[in-house]
């Protein structure tokens with residue numbers, strides 16, 4: 001089996017990155033995490049990646065005169081490492097249209113809401129303010145508009161009375177750690193086709209994706 005070479009871009013904690021790294025430890029997983037890049041030196045996830053033996057890089061966006069220059073440096077690092085697929089995992093920088101187009105259909109992101117609801121920041125606060133009874137997370141291909149793009153996988157969790165943004169975020173995060181490795185596996189295996197900006201999953205290659213992606217656990 002050919003394992004696709006994947007880079008993960010992070011800015012902080014890196015728990016989704018860690019979930020991808022853990023999944024990729026399985027011999028049958030179709031991707032290897034070949035590089036982790038952070039735009040903040042204090043991103044906790046960098047230590048985790050380094051201790052897992054994964055090459056890491058740090059690019060301070062403050063060291064570049066423009067977004068284009070920063071993205072060009074990122075792009076060069078990815079190409080130098082023969083990266084084929086890129087996962088954004090809590091990467092808190094907007095990427096330029098040029099970068100997004102250069103990696104079109106090879107660049108995916110995880111967002112902590114059931115898109116297209118609640119793009120942007122503070123999604124858990126927004127979900128509580130809206131009074132929705134279901135909330136969740138989405139893995140999607142990246143397009144230029146923020147938090148848009150064809151949806152690969154979603155997980156839903158209940159919103160419970162008494163929830164705070166933190167309790168809700170913790171419940172959603174369980175779903176994030178479940179669907180991101182699944183979505184990357186489908187992409188790496190070539191199981192995804194984009195038709196009219198919607199994702200179709202090849203039933204022969206993506207059997208596990210046919211299972212319902214719903215609440216991973218419903219607390220009593």
Ligand code: GRF
Nearest residue numbers: 013014015016090110111112
């Ligand atoms: C996650 O909630 C992710 O959905 C969002 O940023 C957060 C990153 O968390 N994009 P972590 O760094 O993966 O722990």
